[in-house]
Amino acid sequence: MQETGMEPARNAESLASAGGEKNTQEKTTSQSFWELVRFAFLALIIVIPIRVFVGEPFVVSGSSMIPTFEDKNYLIVDKISYKLAQPERQDVIIFRYPNDQTKFFIKRIIGLPNETVDIKNGVISIKNTERKDGFELLEPYIKTTWNDTIHIELKSDEYFVMGDNRNASSDSRYWGPLKRELITGRAFLRLLPTNKIDTWPGKYKQ
Numbered sequence: 709m710q711e712t713g714m715e716p717a718r719n720a721e722s723l724a725s726a727g728g729e730k731n732t733q734e735k736t737t738s739q740s741f742w743e744l745v746r747f748a749f750l751a752l753i754i755v756i757p758i759r760v761f762v763g764e765p766f767v768v769s770g771s772s773m774i775p776t777f778e779d780k781n782y783l784i785v786d787k788i789s790y791k792l793a794q795p796e797r798q799d800v801i802i803f804r805y806p807n808d809q810t811k812f813f814i815k816r817i818i819g820l821p822n823e824t825v826d827i828k829n830g831v832i833s834i835k836n837t838e839r840k841d842g843f844e845l846l847e848p849y850i851k852t853t854w855n856d857t858i859h860i861e862l863k864s865d866e867y868f869v870m871g872d873n874r875n876a877s878s879d880s881r882y883w884g885p886l887k888r889e890l891i892t893g894r895a896f897l898r899l900l901p902t903n904k905i906d907t908w909p910g911k912y913k914q
Contacts, residue, residue: 764784764785764787764893765782765783765784765785766782766783766784766785766802766812766814767780767781767782768780768781768783768814770876771873771876772813772815772872772873772876772877772878773800773814773815773816773873773877773910774872774873774876775849775851775872775873776800776816776849776872776909776910777800777814777872777895777898777909777910781898781900781901781904782898782899783802783814783895783896783897783898783899783909784896784899785802785892785893785894785895785896786893786894786896787892787893788893789893790891790893790894795817795820795867795888795891795894796817796820797817797819797845798816798817798911798912799816799817799894799911800814800815800817800894800895800910800911801814801815801816801817801869801891801894801895802891802892802893802894803815803869803886803890804890804892806883806886806887806890807883809890812892813878813879814895815869815871815879815880815886816849816869816871816910817867817868817869818832818834818845818868818869818870818880819834819860819862819867819868819880819885820836820867821863821864821865821866821867821888822836822862822863822864823835823861823862823868824836824842824859824860824861825858825859825860825861825862825868826842826858826859827856827857827858827881828857829855829857830853830854830855830856830874831844832844832845833845848912849872849910850872850874852873852874854875856874858881860884860885863885865887865888865889866885866886866887866888867880867885867886867888867891868880868885868886869886872910895908895909895910896908897909
């Protein structure tokens with residue numbers, strides 16, 4: 709009788725243990741799922757503001773900035789500096805193409821707001837309030853000859869931009885000045901190719 713009485717007790721204990729393991733497993737799975745959801749949410753609220761306001765990756769497409777940048781170069785663009793200060797001459801910037809704002813271009817700033825830009829046979833002269841007689845822009849990054857002749861007067865919110873590969877660049881020579889509001893940021897970090905990793909790539913100060 710005792711053996712008969714003991715057997716159900718052992719079975720009940722065994723069933724209870726099995727049920728407990730199942731509940732624990734379900735609880736662990738549920739916890740893992742919600743931890744994953746929480747991690748994804750935290751990642752989003754950290755990553756998205758950084759992408760929108762601080763830095764954003766871009767891949768160079770085409771040859772308009774050769775030799776400074778080549779096709780498939782992978783860049784991180786600084787988007788916060790221009791919220792604190794104005795773009796400067798020689799900065800390499802990324803902006804929305806004025807004729808199709810779904811596209812992004814990369815060029816170098818040549819002329820600043822309220823300046824007069826004169827190009828004659830590939831030589832750039834700039835006049836502004838500080839240098840009314842004008843000065844010639846030095847461009848050691850240009851490796852090819854070019855022969856454009858242009859005269860343009862920039863407004864208070866306009867920039868004159870050009871690609872370093874002057875013979876293969878669609879820029880302000882063809883579609884006019886760039887509005888300040890279209891500038892996204894400046895090239896901050898080059899990650900690819902790995903043998904050309906550097907900060908502020910293309911930076912040159914006259």
